[in-house]
Amino acid sequence: MAEAEKPVEPGSAENILTKIENKSGKIENLIKQFKPAEALQTALEDSPPQDERCKSANWTVVHKALMAVKDVEGMLLSLDPKYYDILMKYVYRGLSTGDPATCDRCLKIHEKLTEKVGFGCILRSLADTVNTV
Amino acid sequence: MAAVAVHQFVQCITCHAWSPDQSMIAFCPNNNEVHIYKLLQDKWEKLHVLQKHDQLVSGIDWSGTSNRIVSVSHDRNSFVWNQEGPEWVPTLVILRLNRAALCVQWSPKGIPLATVDPFHLRILLATTSTDGKCRVFSTFIKGVDTRESKTGSSSDPKFGEGSAVSLTFFQCKEELTFSFSSSTLTQQQILQLDLSSSWAFGVNWSPSGNTLAYVGHNSMIYFVDDVGPSPLAQNVAVRYLPLRDVLFVSEKMVIGVGFDCNPMVFAADKSGLWSFIRFLGERKESSSGPKSGSQSWKEGKGVTEVVENDGENGWVISEAFGKLYGQSRQGLSNDTVEPSKIQGAAHDNCINCIELLKQKGPKTKRFSTSGMDGKVVIWDLDNQHDLREYL
Numbered sequence: 108m109a110e111a112e113k114p115v116e117p118g119s120a121e122n123i124l125t126k127i128e129n130k131s132g133k134i135e136n137l138i139k140q141f142k143p144a145e146a147l148q149t150a151l152e153d154s155p156p157q158d159e160r161c162k163s164a165n166w167t168v169v170h171k172a173l174m175a176v177k178d179v180e181g182m183l184l185s186l187d188p189k190y191y192d193i194l195m196k197y198v199y200r201g202l203s204t205g206d207p208a209t210c211d212r213c214l215k216i217h218e219k220l221t222e223k224v225g226f227g228c229i230l231r232s233l234a235d236t237v238n239t240v
Numbered sequence: 241m242a243a244v245a246v247h248q249f250v251q252c253i254t255c256h257a258w259s260p261d262q263s264m265i266a267f268c269p270n271n272n273e274v275h276i277y278k279l280l281q282d283k284w285e286k287l288h289v290l291q292k293h294d295q296l297v298s299g300i301d302w303s304g305t306s307n308r309i310v311s312v313s314h315d316r317n318s319f320v321w322n323q324e325g326p327e328w329v330p331t332l333v334i335l336r337l338n339r340a341a342l343c344v345q346w347s348p349k350g351i352p353l354a355t356v357d358p359f360h361l362r363i364l365l366a367t368t369s370t371d372g373k374c375r376v377f378s379t380f381i382k383g384v385d386t387r388e389s390k391t392g393s394s395s396d397p398k399f400g401e402g403s404a405v406s407l408t409f410f411q412c413k414e415e416l417t418f419s420f421s422s423s424t425l426t427q428q429q430i431l432q433l434d435l436s437s438s439w440a441f442g443v444n445w446s447p448s449g450n451t452l453a454y455v456g457h458n459s460m461i462y463f464v465d466d467v468g469p470s471p472l473a474q475n476v477a478v479r480y481l482p483l484r485d486v487l488f489v490s491e492k493m494v495i496g497v498g499f500d501c502n503p504m505v506f507a508a509d510k511s512g513l514w515s516f517i518r519f520l521g522e523r524k525e526s527s528s529g530p531k532s533g534s535q536s537w538k539e540g541k542g543v544t545e546v547v548e549n550d551g552e553n554g555w556v557i558s559e560a561f562g563k564l565y566g567q568s569r570q571g572l573s574n575d576t577v578e579p580s581k582i583q584g585a586a587h588d589n590c591i592n593c594i595e596l597l598k599q600k601g602p603k604t605k606r607f608s609t610s611g612m613d614g615k616v617v618i619w620d621l622d623n624q625h626d627l628r629e630y631l
Contacts, residue, residue, distance in 0.1 A: 192477075218565045225479030227459030234438035234458035234482075 120158040127156075127164045134172050143175040144182040151190045151197075155240040162240060169197050169240075173212055179219045191224050195232040196240045242503075242520045243586035245618040247284060249277065253610040255343075255593045257302040257309070262598055266290075266309055267610060268297035274311050274321075276328070292319050292330045299343035312341035364430075364467065368440035368454045376431040376452070376467055435462050435475055442485030442594075444494070453494050453506075455483040461496055461506060463514045474514050476506065484592045487607055489621065493630035495520065497591035497609050503619065507630040517627070520619065521586050589613035603631045 130149060137146035150172040156165055176182045186194070198220065201213035221229060249267065256267035264278045264287070274290035274297055295314035302309050309321040309328070318333040318341060365377045436456030443454035452464040459482045465472040483498035494506040494514075503520040591611040597618065599606060605621040621627055 214565065221561075226481050227478045230457070230459040230482055231477070234456075237437045 120161055123156050123158065123161045124164055126153070127161065127168055131168045131171070134168060138172070138175045143172065143177065144185045146175060147172040147182060147194075148186055148190060151193050154193050155196070155238055166197070166200060166240065170201065170209065173197065173201060173216070174209070176212070176216070179215050183219055183223055191220065191228055192231045192235075193238075193240070195220060195224075195228045196235075196238075199232060200240050241522070242619050242621060242624055243522075243617050244620045246586050247616045247618075248614060249284065249616060250275075250614040252589075252612045252614050253593070253616065254296060254298060255300050256595065256608070256610040256616055257300040258595065258597065258608070259302050260304045260307060265616060266300050266302055267616070268300060268311075269614070270296070270612075272297060272313065272315070274300060274309070288328055290319075290321055290328050290330065293317060295340075298341060299345075301345050303346040305346075310344050310346065312344040314340035316340060318344065364445075364449065366443045366445065366452050366454070366467075368443045370439045372434065372436040372438055372440050372456065374433040374435070374440055374443060374452070374454050374462070374464075375429055376433075378428045378430050430469075431467055431471060433462070433464060433471070433473060435473055436460060442483070444486045444488050446488045446491050448491055451488075451491070453486050453488065455486050455496060455498070457482045459483075461486065461494075461514075463494075463506075463508075465512065476514050476516065478504070478516065480504070484590065485594045487594045487596060489596075489605070489607065490603070490631045493627065495594060495607065495619075497594045497611075499590045501585055501587040501589060501591060501611065501613075503591070503594070503609060505627060507627070520624070586617045587611045587613055587615055605631065 130152070134146045134149050137143070137149060147169070150165075150169040154165055154169070156162055194216070198213045198217050201209045202217070204210065250269040252270035254268040254270050256265055258265055264276055265284075266274050266276045268274055272291070272293045272295055274293075275286055276288040276290070277284045278287050279285075290309075290311070293311065293313040293315050294317075297311050297313045299312040300309065307323065310318060310333075311321065312318045316339065319330040320333060321328040321330050323329075367375045367377070369375070436458060439457040441455050441457065443452065445452055450465060450467070452467050453461060454464075455461050459478040459480065461476045461478055461483060463474040463476065465474075478496075481499035483496040483504070485498070486494055486496045488494050492508040496504045496506060498504075500519070505517040505520055506514055507517050508514045587609065589612040591609045593610045595608050595610075597606040597608055606619065608616055608618050610616045621631065
């Protein structure tokens with residue numbers, strides 16, 4: 108059963124953190140229902156936030172969803188194309204953690220995502236210095 | 241084959257420009273000089289070396305009307321070169337820039353000088369810059385009769401201002417009447433596009449002046465219709481490596497060149513929606529390519545490659561990717577590998593300059609490209625039947 112959502116106002120970091128917390132609840136439910144692709148898409152919505160604390164909180168949520176994905180190709184098929192570039196950014200953040208399990212998963216996603224979308228996606232994730240994750 | 245001629249001049253070319261009759265070419269061989277070559281009996285001979293700049297020559301243009309060459313450089317200077325006998329004599333143009341100049345263009349041909357009343361030529365200038373923005377200015381040149389020129393009809397200039405780019409712009413007759421940097425230009429910015437979150441490079445106007453196209457280093461190409469108070473922008477994500485320069489060959493077809501070393505064709509459909517059509521040049525992998533959309537491993541002769549066939553365009557990913565993904569795979573060869581080369585491609589390094597050539601027929605079909613491989617390639621779209629509908 109979904110928890111009641113806390114009221115959210117746009118703008119401040121506190122409010123964005125609250126939004127992320129709400130997202131986190133939704134994602135956990137979706138993972139429990141064996142819907143990792145939907146969970147990931149939910150995690151990627153409204154990403155990335157601008158504030159550093161929010162970025163970290165959002166990464167935690169995205170990471171949870173990433174680790175729940177077993178069928179990478181299936182996930183990419185159902186993912187809305189507008190999330191490809193942001194997903195690639197999170198893949199690089201995952202690769203930078205150095206954690207073996209995270210890196211292994213991110214490497215797999217990197218491979219399939221590059222195959223699907225091409226080098227341009229990698230370039231866009233590297234060249235964008237404004238919307239960083 | 242769309243590439244009809246390939247000329248290997250030097251190791252690396254920064255930019256190039258053709259003489260009015262296209263018998264000579266001027267280019268910068270990635271240093272502070274401008275070299276002029278002439279085609280003599282089927283061989284390119286170096287005729288002149290223009291030495292005056294202190295740093296890289298980043299832009300060259302050869303006037304079609306007055307046969308003068310203008311060059312700009314990272315040394316923040318510009319020279320106009322006049323041919324006097326066997327020599328090319330430079331005249332310094334004071335630019336008052338505090339940054340490098342990156343490109344330059346002579347104003348459009350055929351602008352008559354004022355006879356009685358000096359009219360102002362209203363020109364739309366588009367600039368791109370390393371701050372990622374594309375700015376369009378409405379600007380004026382004094383002393384030019386402009387009745388024929390309407391808004392939107394422009395000289396397809398390419399330049400930018402801001403952090404690293406500037407322009408020198410001349411009238412096409414004898415007198416140097418107009419020279420400016422971004423601070424001294426009589427201008428009115430009519431549009432600023434902040435579509436790219438990274439460096440923006442080549443910009444080009446469509447023949448009618450209604451559409452603008454520019455490229456970003458984030459593998460994007462931007463098409464802007466109805467440049468003015470309410471423009472219509474299309475952001476087209478490029479699947480491949482970023483583009484450096486762009487050229488309209490017709491109202492509905494654009495050629496982009498860049499780090500994929502192969503010109504890319506973009507076209508607009510009937511509703512004005514732009515999309516990538518295909519690569520122009522040959523793209524053969526060095527191995528027997530696999531089926532479309534799949535990825536397979538090929539090992540042999542100590543070379544491990546990942547070869548992917550993207551439907552029509554097969555491409556070879558370097559063995560670096562192989563190593564990146566291969567950590568869980570067996571049998572990776574540890575021998576030294578040769579870099580995979582795409583056979584049959586006209587350019588084998590980044591193309592950074594594309595120029596229109598004089599056309600044989602009524603439709604624009606020929607253009608030249610130069611790149612960091614030191615080659616100048618002439619392209620002709622005549623045999624590309626699938627592209628005819630866009631010309």
